[in-house]
Amino acid sequence: MGGAVHGAHLIEMRGITKYYGKGEALVRALDGIDVTIDDGEFVAVMGSSGSGKSTCMNILGALDTPTGGEYLFKGVNVARLSRDQQALLRREYIGFVFQSFNLLPRTSALENVELPLVYRGVHRRQRRQRAMEMLDLVGLSDRAHHTPAELSGGQQQRVAIARALATDPSVLFADEPTGNLDSKRSAEVLDFLADLNRQQGITIVMVTHEPELAEWAKRVLWFSDGRLVKDGTPAEVAA
Amino acid sequence: MIVWSTIGMSLRQIGRNKMRSFLTALGIVIGVGAVIAMVHLGDAATRNVTDRISAMGQNLLMVQPGTRRRGPGGSRSEAKPFDERVVRALESEVSGAIFAPSASSRATVVLGNTNWPTTVTGTTNGFFKIRDWPVVEGREFEAGELRAATPVCIVGKTIVDEVFGGTGALDAQLRVGKLSCRVIGVLESKSSMMGQDQDDLVLMPLSTFQRRIAGNWDISMVYVSALVDGTTEEVQSQIETVLREKRRIAPGADDDFNVRDMAEIAETVSGTFEALSMLLSFIAAVSLLVGGIGIMNIMLVSVTERTREIGIRLAIGARGREVLWQFLIESAVLSGIGGLLGIGVGLGGAYGLCQLAEFTFAPVPSIIVIAFLISAVIGVMFGFWPAYKAARLDPIEALRHE
Structure with a gap:
């Protein structure tokens, strides 16, 4: 993405709307987000279900296009990019971590982590090496050749994080990353994300509906009925 | 994106679902196998028949009384037979050819307690040259024997095997019908042609046959060989002129004899075989089409089943075209593997059938390459629609898919 503008915000949304349906049945999933x-x-992006936080996350991740408004990623208007250009934007700058892990089944952890590098055209040997480094980072280098079915939920999510980090993205979008984990594993994953953010400076945007998990974040966005109603530190938003 | 990685991914994907992959490819295996087998079998059969026909003799013409009928083995209708006078006329008036008049009938040969029904042919020494069929043991007829109707005979390999038990035929006395003949020679073995054993025959001087077996002077066939290659047509027209004159056929009337050219017969026969094998190959190609539809069907199921995987790939940054390529390569590889297996099955089948039919099997490299390419093309063609569907998926919808 050669068009990235230096000095711009990483992410800037101006009056973003997302509507579904028509007429009487019109649903305003997002109703003007700045x-x-x-x-x-x-x-941490919070709110009850149906508040628009997931829709917002999809637009932020260039997986979905808004109905109206401007979304600038590194100064580039994402809504004006073609489907393929959006794919390239995701490939180069964005890492995803999903609630349901979304690892390829019957595929080893190593191959899963390699996958985004395949699309980047990284050569096999470098790909392997980079994927092993990432698995090492999440503490799973000894599980490299296990398939997702042979890994626990927490391990699967760590493989997914390794995959998201393999391309050294500008931002990591995590959609309910601990939704399928117990509280102990949740805490481990969040500690890990917080460390990444603190030590490597990786930008993290995480959707969650559990207030106690928002404690790990530095900033909380609170959505309600398609609007951004609160924006501040965890303590401020909780108050 | 690197093509090899995509091919590698496709191979792994195919490997993960071995049974399904095999069943999917089976349609192509059968289709390609059938085409390969049919083409090879047709080729072998055509080659076999033309070889056998050309083995009957170079530049061979066969002149028979009766009107001409098209096609191999066309029999003659009622017409007066040839006689000595006609043959002499041919020998003196047609240049650049040698002639062997002949007459045949069925007869039983007897040796001790063995009775063997066979064909007895009376002819001259020209027969051996014209039919390219030498005497390998003993000798040909002597001029005196031909003139004096001496009871001597030359036997085919089958007679040696069946009547004499394999050896000792030379100089033995063999009863042919009611005539006792001395065996003076054994013919070289010619294998069977279209199920007919050519070695099952007894030759004797024409005069001996006419006087002692047939009891008349009829000549039922004259074998002719043009001495110079490429002159058979000219020889044929000379023969026709002489015969029309000698047999007093009015201008404009049909010939009451026919001249058959073996090369022409070989062409007709091989043409028939080629047409037949074309038809069979076409039918086999239809099964290839059905195999292609099978691949499309499974690929469509596969795309639906792997919707979530496609969503993951798109989210990670795969472009539509990369997903398209992945599925296209997968179906092409699947189909190509089916093609390779089919080539193996087809060649094996054709080889086995050739052994059974006693044809010489020879692989036809061009059709093998074409069959493989067609199978890969079928994979791409029938894989395109499913692959296109996969590439057009919406990433969010695909990720939500259970």
Whole structure:
């Protein structure tokens, strides 16, 4: 993405709307969102289900296009990019971690971590090496040749994080990353994410509906009925 | 994105679902196998028949009384037979050819307690040259024997095997019908042609046959060989002129004899075989089409089943075209593997059938390459629609898919 503008915010949304349906049945999933996120932030996106936080996350991740408004990623208007250009944006700058892990079944942890590098055209040997480093980072280098079915939920999510980090993305979007984990594993994953943010300066945007998990973040965005109603530190938003 | 990685991914994907992959490819295996087997079998049969026909003699013409009928083995209708006078006329008036008049009938040969029904042919020494069929043991007829109707005979390999038990035929006395003949020679073995054993025959001087077996002077066939290659047509027209004159056929009337050219017969026969094998190959190609539809069917199921995987790939940054390529390569590889297996099955089948039919099997490299390419093309063609469907998926929808 050669068009990245230096000095711009990493993420800037101006009046983003997302509507589904028509007429009487019109649903305003997002109803005018203005928000900026800068490099190095750890943001928790919160709200009840149906508040629009997941829709917002999909638009942020260039997986979905808004009905109206402007979404600038590194100064580039994502809504104007073609489907393929959006794919390239995701490939180069974005890492995803999903609630349901979304690892390829019957495929080893190593191959799963390699996958984004395959699309980047990284050569086999370098790919292997990088994937092993990432698995080492999440503490699973001894599980490299296990398939997801042979790993616990927490391990699967760590493989997914390794996969998201393999391309050295500008931002990591995590959609309910601990939704399928017990509280002990949740805490481990969040500690890990917080360490990444603190030590490596990776920007993290995480959707969650559990207030206690928001404690790990530096900033909380609170959605309600498609609007951003609160924006501040965890303590401020909780108050 | 690196093509090899995609091919590698496709191979692994195919490997993960071995049974399904095999069943999917089976349609192509059968289709390609059938085409390969049919083409090879047709080729072998055509080659076999033309070889056998050309083995009957170079530049061979066969002149028979009766009107001409098209096609191999066309028999003659009622017409007066040839006689000595006609043959002499041919020998003196047609240049650049040698002639062997002949007459045949069925007869039983007897040796001790063995009775063997066979064909007895009376002819001259020209027969051996014209039919390219030498005497390998003993000798040909002597001029005196031909003139004097001496009871001597030359036997085919089958007679040696069946009547004499394999050896000792030379100089033995063999009863042919009611005539006792001395065996003076054994013919070289010619294998069977279209199920007919050519070695099952007894030759004797024409005069001996006419006087002692047939009891008349009829000549039922004249074998002719043009001495110079490529002159058979000219020889044929000379023969026709002489015969029309000698047999007093009015201008404009049909011939009451026919001249058959072996090369022409070989062409007709091989043409028939080729047409037949074309038809069979076409039918086999239809099964290839059905195999292709099978691949499309499974690939469509596969795309639906792997919707979530496609969503993951798209989210990770795969472009539509990369997903398209992945599925296209997968179906092409699947189909190509089916093609390779089919080639093996087809060649094996054709080889086995050739052994049974006693044809010489020879692989036809061009059709093997074409069959493989066609199978891969079928994979791409029938894989395109499923692959296109996969590439057009919406990433969010695909990720939500259970």
